[in-house]
Amino acid sequence: MIWTALIIIQVLLALFLIVTNRSRSKEEPPLDKGFVPWLGHAIDFGKDAATFLTRMKSKHGKIFTVRVAGLYVTVLLDPNSYDSIIKDSTSFDFTRYAHVLMKRIFNLHFPQHNPETEKAMMRQHFQDKSLITLNRVMQKNLQALLMSEVCENKRNWKNDSLFSLCYSLLFRAGYLTLFGDEPEENGNISISKEIFQEFRKFDALLTKMARTTLKTNEKKVASTVKERLWDLLSQNKLNSKMNPSSWLESYRRYLTAQGVDQKMQQRAMLLQLWATQGNVGPAAFWMLAFLLTNPEAMTAVKNEFHKLTAEVNRTCKVQTVRPEMLEKTPVFDSALNETLRLTAAPFITREVLQTKTIRLADGREYKLRKGDRICLFPYLSPQMDPEIHQEPKKFKHDRFLNADGTEKKDFFKDGKKLKYYTMPWGAGKNVCVGRSFAISSIKQFIFMVLTCLDIRLCDPGSPMPDIDAGRYGFGMLQPQGDLEIQYKLKSHL
Numbered sequence: 001m002i003w004t005a006l007i008i009i010q011v012l013l014a015l016f017l018i019v020t021n022r023s024r025s026k027e028e029p030p031l032d033k034g035f036v037p038w039l040g041h042a043i044d045f046g047k048d049a050a051t052f053l054t055r056m057k058s059k060h061g062k063i064f065t066v067r068v069a070g071l072y073v074t075v076l077l078d079p080n081s082y083d084s085i086i087k088d089s090t091s092f093d094f095t096r097y098a099h100v101l102m103k104r105i106f107n108l109h110f111p112q113h114n115p116e117t118e119k120a121m122m123r124q125h126f127q128d129k130s131l132i133t134l135n136r137v138m139q140k141n142l143q144a145l146l147m148s149e150v151c152e153n154k155r156n157w158k159n160d161s162l163f164s165l166c167y168s169l170l171f172r173a174g175y176l177t178l179f180g181d182e183p184e185e186n187g188n189i190s191i192s193k194e195i196f197q198e199f200r201k202f203d204a205l206l207t208k209m210a211r212t213t214l215k216t217n218e219k220k221v222a223s224t225v226k227e228r229l230w231d232l233l234s235q236n237k238l239n240s241k242m243n244p245s246s247w248l249e250s251y252r253r254y255l256t257a258q259g260v261d262q263k264m265q266q267r268a269m270l271l272q273l274w275a276t277q278g279n280v281g282p283a284a285f286w287m288l289a290f291l292l293t294n295p296e297a298m299t300a301v302k303n304e305f306h307k308l309t310a311e312v313n314r315t316c317k318v319q320t321v322r323p324e325m326l327e328k329t330p331v332f333d334s335a336l337n338e339t340l341r342l343t344a345a346p347f348i349t350r351e352v353l354q355t356k357t358i359r360l361a362d363g364r365e366y367k368l369r370k371g372d373r374i375c376l377f378p379y380l381s382p383q384m385d386p387e388i389h390q391e392p393k394k395f396k397h398d399r400f401l402n403a404d405g406t407e408k409k410d411f412f413k414d415g416k417k418l419k420y421y422t423m424p425w426g427a428g429k430n431v432c433v434g435r436s437f438a439i440s441s442i443k444q445f446i447f448m449v450l451t452c453l454d455i456r457l458c459d460p461g462s463p464m465p466d467i468d469a470g471r472y473g474f475g476m477l478q479p480q481g482d483l484e485i486q487y488k489l490k491s492h493l
């Protein structure tokens with residue numbers, strides 16, 4: 001009996017290996033399966049994708065296929081060829097993989113999910129007049145939260161950790177702006193703080209949820225924290241809020257009209273909370289951290305802000321910063337672009353819907369198999385590509401500025417002018433819908449910090465913190481550890 005069972009298991013195993021194994025045909029990209037059956041390169045990929053893909057690139061070139069936990073992922077690292085994927089939404093699909101992640105991370109299952117309608121709705125509420133309103137509310141919320149941080153002993157230096165401070169203030173202000181105010185006095189401060197604390201626990205486990213690598217105790221934490229966040233974002237709680245954004249109201253009406261039940265609606269709210277608030281705080285952190293560790297860049301950005309405020313007055317009443325003033329900031333814009341070049345590291349992943357031969361910019365052709373995934377990683381190229389950006393690891397605040405102070409857009413690779421020389425917002429049909437709101441939120445926040453506060457590193461020699469290498473592929477990177485700072489309200493305020 002035991003022998004029969006063993007033989008059956010061996011036969012099944014052999015069949016499994018035959019079915020899941022594959023070899024490269026000559027029209028396909030180089031194939032690297034790794035040594036571990038089925039798992040392939042999953043561990044290295046998850047541990048530090050940038051290091052792993054750099055190694056694969058030097059071994060195989062700008063296109064190759066790797067096996068990752070039973071899947072075959074073709075990685076393309078040539079920005080001159082990105083349009084062959086980005087522009088072909090018939091062969092390469094964004095939605096299926098997005099559904100997998102929605103289920104794994106948010107336990108969300110939408111039978112009638114229509115991403116195009118949702119995106120069109122969001123686009124409409126994040127542009128023109130609606131964007132102006134959002135920016136005004138965001139400014140008010142940022143100001144109130146920042147002042148609540150400095151109000152005690154505001155003339156004395158206060159010690160804090162920069163990442164926690166930036167993430168907390170921007171997340172909470174963004175949440176209040178989009179989801180609405182609390183009805184009771186001071187509720188904005190305390191409820192937004194509670195949501196943020198829970199969200200940080202959720203965010204810390206996000207990459208493991210996406211890769212399904214949570215340990216048993218982490219699964220328990222993830223489940224508890226999600227329950228708590230779902231409750232905080234439940235219909236009853238949201239109904240009692242005041243002044244929610246026009247986008248949130250439309251989105252909730254849309255979900256109801258689609259017949260999405262209450263349970264799924266609160267899960268959708270958590271997805272939206274993450275999509276709208278998960279990247280802005282980390283981006284603002286990196287920018288302030290680069291400015292604090294690069295005095296020349298800090299002076300350049302501060303001088304630009306001073307010129308803007310000189311004609312008005314020097315109070316910290318942020319209402320005095322009119323929106324049009326924040327459009328005239330080429331130095332700031334270049335420094336932000338440079339920050340995002342160094343720290344925005346999303347994967348642009350698509351599922352191959354039909355077997356397809358793509359043509360790269362150098363004329364070579366490669367066949368991609370139906371059912372595989374294709375992944376672009378702009379962080380490695382163009383963003384950290386030494387041929388495009390000299391000394392790519394160095395923060396140069398004026399990298400995206402021409403000598404005459406206009407925005408620099410001319411960058412080259414293989415002698416060709418690049419369309420994609422930095423891609424923090426993705427590209428094509430799936431480019432970030434919240435980009436303008438994200439940029440103005442970061443700008444308002446940094447403007448406020450630099451004009452209202454004296455801020456300095458606790459240790460003037462502190463280096464930039466290392467990157468948490470497990471987060472490559474998930475939007476904005478986060479630091480390993482933090483940067484200790486001190487701040488106080490400026491003496492004239």
Ligand code: HEM
Nearest residue numbers: 275276279280283346348424425426430431432433434438
């Ligand atoms: C620094 C902040 C942000 C960064 C770096 C960022 C980056 C990105 C990237 C790279 C994508 C494309 C993903 C892909 O093609 O696979 C994306 C998509 C998206 N972003 Fe952002 N984002 C930021 C802030 C925001 C904000 C504030 C909002 C909303 C208010 C937002 C809403 C969205 C939405 C809805 C999508 C999905 C678009 C689609 O389905 O095609 N993002 N974002």
